[in-house]
Amino acid sequence: MTVPGELIGANADRLAAKVLAPIVAVMIYGTYKFISLGISSDHYLYTYTPVLGGLAAIVGFFVYLHFVSRPRDIRWKNLLISLGFLPYFFSLYVMSFLGVYTIYTGVIPTLAIWSIIMGVFWIAVGYRMLNQFYLITEIVRRHDELAHR
Numbered sequence: 001m002t003v004p005g006e007l008i009g010a011n012a013d014r015l016a017a018k019v020l021a022p023i024v025a026v027m028i029y030g031t032y033k034f035i036s037l038g039i040s041s042d043h044y045l046y047t048y049t050p051v052l053g054g055l056a057a058i059v060g061f062f063v064y065l066h067f068v069s070r071p072r073d074i075r076w077k078n079l080l081i082s083l084g085f086l087p088y089f090f091s092l093y094v095m096s097f098l099g100v101y102t103i104y105t106g107v108i109p110t111l112a113i114w115s116i117i118m119g120v121f122w123i124a125v126g127y128r129m130l131n132q133f134y135l136i137t138e139i140v141r142r143h144d145e146l147a148h149r
Helices: 010-037 048-068 074-107 113-147
Strands: none
Touching (some): 048 074, 074 113
């Protein structure tokens, strides 16, 4: 089985950068929160989850890209599905907690415009991450469909 042309060379590097840039941005935010809030586990959703979740999403993404180039049988297909969920779940965390919850905390206690702007920003970052990874999985799916015809 061959690799899709979009996932070879410079095209693959561009697609990977489009997925990894938002993940790295969230990890930088988590590192900033480590510095400002400390290493206490009281604020784990602001500190540990962005950093470790981003790390898991990056590892899952690279392993996914590595196994896409291999011939797939049932074992590999199940592994690809499970590794593909890591970036999806991380982007859902970014959109739901960093985005929606930040907007909620900016509206409910007092009207904090900066908090609302940051929430909308994190929703946009999470959506971009989700959309770009979906495009990569869609390229692989369409290539597999064409190969089986």
